[in-house]
Every structure is written in C-alpha cells, then in structure tokens.
Amino acid sequence: MKQPASASDLLGASLSQRGATLARIDRFLARQAPPTPCVVIDLETVRQHCLALRALLPQAHIYYAVKANPAPPVLATLAKMDIGFDVASSGEIGRCLGIGAVAQRCCFGNTIKRESDIAEAHAAGIPLFAFDSAAELEKLARAAPGARVFCRLAVPATGAEWPLSRKFGCSAAMAVELLTHAGSLGLRATGVSFHVGSQQTDPLRWDAAIGTACTVFNACRRAGVMLDILDVGGGLPAQYRTQVPPLAEYAGAIVTSMKRHFGSSAPQLMIEPGRYMTADAGLLRAQVLLIARHGGHDGRRWIYLDAGRYNGLAETQGEAIHYALRTGYDGGPAEAAVLAGPTCDSTDVIYDRANYAMPLHLAIGDTVDFLSAGAYTASYASVEFNGFAPLATHCVETDATTA
Ligand SMILES: Cc1ncc(COP(=O)(O)O)c(C=O)c1O
Structure with a gap:
C-alpha cells in the first residue's frame, strides 16, 4: 500500500520545490519576455501543494478558495485533481463551471450573497451555502430551498498577517440559534465554518476555533440537529519574507485539535485553502x-x-x-x-x-x-x-x- 509522505520528506521537498518553481518560471520569462507588470504561475507547484496538503490531511475534503487566483489554467489543474471549489460570487461559479468543474463539488462560502446569485447557484446544482446572520439564512431559504447550509463563526485572527475578522462570523450562541432554526425554514443545517485569518503564522490558532465549533455541534445535537461538516477555512500561509512553520505543523495541529475536541466522533473535515495553493x-x-x-x-x-x-x-x-x-x-x-x-x-x-x-x-x-x-x-x-x-x-x- 502507498505510504503517505512523512513531514521531513515534505519539508525537504518544499525547499527544493521553491528552486524548481523559480527555475521553470525563469525559463518562461527568458523565452517569452512578457510585458511587465505580470504574474507568472507555475502550475506544477500548484499541483505539488495540493498533493502535499492531501498527503498530510487525507481525511479533509479540499475546496480551493477561487478568489486567491481564479486563472482558468489554475482551476483546471485543480479540477483534474478532483478538488472542490469555494466560490464567492456567480462570476467565480461561472469560471469554475467554465473549466468543467462539477457544481456538486462547489461550495458558496461567501456569507454576503446576492439573492439572485443564490438562486442561480442552487439551480446549477451547488449543494452547500454559508451564512452568518438571520437575514442571509432567510435569503437562502427563499432562493435555495432544501439546500445544505453551514454557519460561519467569528473567531480570533491573532497571528494572521491578513486578518479577516470583524466583518464575518457570528457568536457560537447565535450559530446554535440559527442552525436549529434552519430546518423550520426548509433548509438542512449541515455544519460550521470559521476562518482564523489569512497568512496565519501560528499553527495552534485553529485549536480554540475547533473547540468553539465543537460546542456548537454539541448544543445542536442536544436540540436534535445533527451537524456533520466542520469547515476549518483557509489561513494556511505562503512563504513570504519571514519563514513560516511547515505545512506539516499546521496539519498536525488541526488533527490533534480535532481529536482533542471531538474525540472519536469527528465530523467530516473541510478545508478551503486559497493562499497556500497558489501564492x-x-x-x-x-x-x-x-x-x-x-x-x-x-x-x-x-x-x-x-x-x-x-x-x-x-x-x-x-x-x-x-x-x-x-x-x-x-x-x-x-x-x-x-x-x-x-x-x-x-x-x-x-x-x-x-x-x-x-x-x-x-x-x-x-x-x-x-x-x-x-x-x-x-x-x-x-x-x-x-x-x-x-x-x-x-x-x-x-x-x-x-x-
Ligand atoms: C470563506 C473563505 N474561505 C477561504 C478563504 C481562503 O483563505 P486563505 O487564502 O487564507 O487560505 C477565504 C479568504 O478570504 C474565505 O473568505
């Protein structure tokens, strides 16, 4: 049976990968001399990052956050690897479907959606929708009857270089209230999500958020609503000027926290990396x-x-x-x-x-x-x-x- 790559294999690979990435980009630049400014993406590195994340978190369903880089060849590379897509608008949905992605593998993760976009996404077959307020939940009930919905929690983003706090997420108490109300609106309450802030430099930052999510799962269960998805968002970092911990540390910390808080009854893990996949x-x-x-x-x-x-x-x-x-x-x-x-x-x-x-x-x-x-x-x-x-x-x- 094929063994998953060890952390040290992956760390060594990531260092040599950086040189290989630049070598391929440099060959392209030397050959094509494109006008500046421009961005050049090495698709093999996107593929390698996806493989590394999958090796380290095999239990997670990966949804690429399209907003990070929606270039069709990037999306096509990931679609070929059977990756799902976290989309923020009907424009991003169009891009994903345009490269042949399957609607059932998309998740509408933006908590601020135009109602007609929700209806369009629902009609296209997108099964999963995020919300973090009563008004958004009501929109979902009107425009995507029967859809599976998950609630985004507000969690601290300390340690993130590009925090996404304040604008998104609700309290755990409100999440329980809304998730237990979703059924009466004709929706299927399915889980909880959070985002610990983009370019998160502290792998331990997921722990408290997973703990809070667990309290929501337990409270919903007591109210007769069985949730089955925990979406741990994005936040995995890129290697900018300051060294960040290796991916293995993040994956290890997430696995440890899932065990600590959920024990043997862990929900399906979902992760939505954007920056990590393409930066x-x-x-x-x-x-x-x-x-x-x-x-x-x-x-x-x-x-x-x-x-x-x-x-x-x-x-x-x-x-x-x-x-x-x-x-x-x-x-x-x-x-x-x-x-x-x-x-x-x-x-x-x-x-x-x-x-x-x-x-x-x-x-x-x-x-x-x-x-x-x-x-x-x-x-x-x-x-x-x-x-x-x-x-x-x-x-x-x-x-x-x-x-
Ligand atoms: C809902 C959601 N998921 C995932 C991401 C991707 O985050 P990151 O690029 O930090 O991985 C974002 C970023 O804004 C987001 O809003």
Whole structure:
C-alpha cells in the first residue's frame, strides 16, 4: 500500500520545490519576455501543494478558495485533481463551471450573497451555502430551498498577517440559534465554518476555533440537529519574507485539535485553502520606472515600479504582506528605499516602513520580482485605475499538469 509522505520528506521537498518553481518560471520569462507588470504561475507547484496538503490531511475534503487566483489554467489543474471549489460570487461559479468543474463539488462560502446569485447557484446544482446572520439564512431559504447550509463563526485572527475578522462570523450562541432554526425554514443545517485569518503564522490558532465549533455541534445535537461538516477555512500561509512553520505543523495541529475536541466522533473535515495553493507558485514581475530623491524632509531613495497597490500589490496595504524581492543585483551593495507604484495616488506606496534594502546598482528599466505572489495579486488588481491595464497572468504548464 502507498505510504503517505512523512513531514521531513515534505519539508525537504518544499525547499527544493521553491528552486524548481523559480527555475521553470525563469525559463518562461527568458523565452517569452512578457510585458511587465505580470504574474507568472507555475502550475506544477500548484499541483505539488495540493498533493502535499492531501498527503498530510487525507481525511479533509479540499475546496480551493477561487478568489486567491481564479486563472482558468489554475482551476483546471485543480479540477483534474478532483478538488472542490469555494466560490464567492456567480462570476467565480461561472469560471469554475467554465473549466468543467462539477457544481456538486462547489461550495458558496461567501456569507454576503446576492439573492439572485443564490438562486442561480442552487439551480446549477451547488449543494452547500454559508451564512452568518438571520437575514442571509432567510435569503437562502427563499432562493435555495432544501439546500445544505453551514454557519460561519467569528473567531480570533491573532497571528494572521491578513486578518479577516470583524466583518464575518457570528457568536457560537447565535450559530446554535440559527442552525436549529434552519430546518423550520426548509433548509438542512449541515455544519460550521470559521476562518482564523489569512497568512496565519501560528499553527495552534485553529485549536480554540475547533473547540468553539465543537460546542456548537454539541448544543445542536442536544436540540436534535445533527451537524456533520466542520469547515476549518483557509489561513494556511505562503512563504513570504519571514519563514513560516511547515505545512506539516499546521496539519498536525488541526488533527490533534480535532481529536482533542471531538474525540472519536469527528465530523467530516473541510478545508478551503486559497493562499497556500497558489501564492508560492507565482511571481510578480515589475519594472523600475523611476528612481528619485526628493531632498528636503525625505532624503531617501524612492523606487517607482510599474506595479503597485492598484495593479497587483493590494496586500501591501498597511504593509501587511512582506513579499521577498529579487533583483539582478542581490548580494551587492544595498540601501534602504521606499518602494512605490506607478499611479498618481499617494496611497500607492508599497513599502515605506518595512525596511527593504534595495541594491544601489538598480536602475530604471531593471526588473524587480515579487516572489510567492501567485495569490491575491491579479485577482485584487483594479480594472484600469489611471489607465493601467489589469495585471496579466501567464501560466507555465508541465507534462504533469497537461496530462
Ligand atoms: C470563506 C473563505 N474561505 C477561504 C478563504 C481562503 O483563505 P486563505 O487564502 O487564507 O487560505 C477565504 C479568504 O478570504 C474565505 O473568505
């Protein structure tokens, strides 16, 4: 029988995988020289990340969070691996069905849905819908009668570099109230979800959330409602500037918490990775448009790129996500610099306080690569702010991904 990969195998593989990912992307860039800015995604890395997660959490049903990177070749690569899709809108549903994904393997995970989108998703055969409020549950009852519904809990996102707290989720008490009411609205209460915040750097952060979810399962059971799905959301990190724990630690922590809280009566586990699946598979290539010193109050060197906050680097808002950068002069003399985007919006500053030392030899026309930029870059880019085109995505195929 085939043995699952060990954690050390996977860790070693992930280090060598990074070099292999960049080698394939670099060959593509050298051959095609696409105009900048652009994102290049190595589909083999997407496939490898999916395999690693499946090996470490074989009991989980994986639903890829499409919002992270909805490029059709990415979706097709994952659909071939029999992965489900967490969708946020009818646009994302259309993309998934467009590449041949099966509606029954999609889950409408957004808790803020247009009622006509719910009806469309229901008619298309999507079986699972999220909610976190009474009003959304009523919408589901009207537009998706008989559907399976799960309630999103609000949980702390401490340790996440891109927290998703406050806007989503309800209290455990409200979740019990709504889930036990769902049946009388003609819906099937099926489970609970949460999200511990994106780019979660602490593998132990799932524990309290799983514990809270367990209290909801128990209270619903006492009220005669048997839930059977626990969706532990996204949050698995990418490898940006600071080292994060290996995937095995996250998977191990989730398995341990499931055992601790649910014992032998664990529900079906569901996980919705977005960032983990595609970030490390991609690179964003930008070009230097201008290097300037303005004197006066700020003598620093400002490096202006053709990519910025509005065309790919949205997650540098608040300097939250610190991408690792690559230039042709790495290892040479460097000096702190401010990095900024090309638009005439003063919020279009990429890094000011984050202490990026940039090579002194860097010149106008040189490229700057943002590594692990395959998630939440092209999908976050504006349509045409300042007349700059939306960020292009190119995908690199290998024999394994085309098979
Ligand atoms: C409902 C839901 N699931 C999954 C994800 C993916 O999260 P991550 O990219 O951190 O894995 C998100 C991100 O916003 C989400 O809202």
